[in-house]
Amino acid sequence: xxxxxxxxxxxxxQRGTSLTIQCQVDxxxxxxxxxxxxxxxSLTLIATANQGSEATYExxxxxxxxxxxxxxxxxxxLTVSNMSPEDxxxxxxxxxxxxxxxxxxxxxxxxxxx
Amino acid sequence: xxxxxxxxxxLSVPEGAIASLNCTYSDRVSQSFFWYRxxxxxxPELIMSIYSNGDKEDGRFTAQLNKASxxxxxxxxxxxxxxxxxxxxxxxxxxxxxxxxxxxxxxLKVEL
Numbered sequence: 346x347x348x349x350x351x352x353x354x355x356x357x358x359q360r361g362t363s364l365t366i367q368c369q370v371d372x373x374x375x376x377x378x379x380x381x382x383x384x385x386x387s388l389t390l391i392a393t394a395n396q397g398s399e400a401t402y403e404x405x406x407x408x409x410x411x412x413x414x415x416x417x418x419x420x421x422x423l424t425v426s427n428m429s430p431e432d433x434x435x436x437x438x439x440x441x442x443x444x445x446x447x448x449x450x451x452x453x454x455x456x457x458x459x
Numbered sequence: 460x461x462x463x464x465x466x467x468x469x470l471s472v473p474e475g476a477i478a479s480l481n482c483t484y485s486d487r488v489s490q491s492f493f494w495y496r497x498x499x500x501x502x503p504e505l506i507m508s509i510y511s512n513g514d515k516e517d518g519r520f521t522a523q524l525n526k527a528s529x530x531x532x533x534x535x536x537x538x539x540x541x542x543x544x545x546x547x548x549x550x551x552x553x554x555x556x557x558x559x560x561x562x563x564x565x566x567l568k569v570e571l
Contacts (some may be wrong), residue, residue, distance in 0.1 A: 346505075376557055387547060388503070388561045437502055441557065447493045448549075448559055450502040 346442035347372050351451030358428055358458050365424045366454045368438035373418035378439040378448070379411070388437065392422045396413045462486065463550050465562035473570055478535040480565050482548030485529070491551040492524055492531045493559065503537045507533060538569045 348371040359366050368377065376395055380388040392400040393413055400413040415423045425432055438451045464483045473476045480494075491510050494502035509522040509531065521534040533549075535542055548562040551554045 351476060387563045388559075390558050393558060395546075399463075435502075439559075447505040447508045449505070453502045455500075 347374065347379055347440050347449045349438060349440060349449060349451040352453060353454055354452060355455040355459070357420045358456065360429050360440060360458055361427055363426045364428065364456060365422050366436050366438070367422050369419070369449050373380055374440040375418070376441065377415065377421045379421075379423045380437045380450075382435040382437060382453075384434070391423070391436075392419045406429055411432065427458065428456075432456065433458045461533070462560045463548055463562035465546075465548050465565045467563055468566040469568050471568045471570055472538050472540060474540060476538050478538045478542065478567055478569070479534075479562070480533040480546050480567065481530060481547075482532065483530045484548075484550045484560075484564055486550065487526075487529060489552060490541055493494075493549040494522060494531075494533045495522075495547040495549060496542075496544045497547055502545055535567075540569050540571060543567055543569045551571070559564045563568075 350366055350369045356364055361377045376393055378393055379391040382388050390403050391406045392402045392413055393402045394415040396415045396418050396437055410426055417425045436454045439448045442449045462485050494507040496506050497503045507520050507522040509524045512526050515522045519536045523532045537539050545564040545566045547564045549559040551559050
C-alpha cells in the first residue's frame with residue numbers, strides 16, 4: 346500500500362494566521378483526499394485534489410478558507426487560512442492505495458489555534 | 460438520516476470475548492465498505508475491506524456485508540486489550556464517487 350509523509354505533525358498557531366500542510370506520497374496517485382477530524386468526532390471530507398485541475402470541495406468548505414495545491418501526482422498541500430479557534434482539529438490526507446488496499450492515511454496534523 | 464451510522468459506544472467486552480461492531484448505510488448502491496481502527500492520537504488504520512455479500516475473514520477479524528439490509532459488521536474474536544480503540548466504518552460510491560464517507564465510530568474497550 347502507499348506510504349504518505351505528512352507534515353507538520355502538529356502546530357500551535359495564532360488566530361488570523363495561515364498554516365500549510367504538506368503530504369508526499371511514495372507513488373503516483375490520481376486523487377488525494379483531505380479530511381478534518383474535530384475533537385471527539387469522525388472524519389469529514391474537506392476536498393478531493395486532482396492533479397492539473399481545481400480541487401472539488403464538499404458542502405461547507407470553500408476554496409478561500411482551504412486552498413489546495415496539487416502540482417504533481419505525488420504531492421499536495423492544504424492551507425488553513427485566517428484561522429480561528431474553531432479550526433482546531435486534526436487534518437489528514439488520504440489516497441487510494443489500490444482496489445484491494447482501501448485508502449491509506451497520512452499521520453495527521455494536529456492544529457491548535459489560540 | 461446520516462449516510463453512515465454507528466453506535467458510538469463505548470462497547471465494553473471482556474478479554475477473550477467476541478466484539479461485534481455494526482454499521483448501517485443509506486446509499487443503497489454503495490459498492491465498497493471498510494473498517495478502520497483508530498487509536499487515540501493516531502490516524503485511521505485499515506483493518507478490513509469487503510465488497511460482496513457474505514463474510515470475509517482475516518485472522519481474528521471477520522467482516523460481514525448484507526447489501527439488501529444495508530448493513531456491514533465487524534467481529535473481533537478473542538478480543539485483546541490492544542484492540543481497545545475507535546472503529547470507523549467507511550463506505551464508498553457509486554453515489555459518492557471515489558470518496559469515503561465515515562460513520563461516527565464505535566469506541567471499543569476490552570477489559571482484563
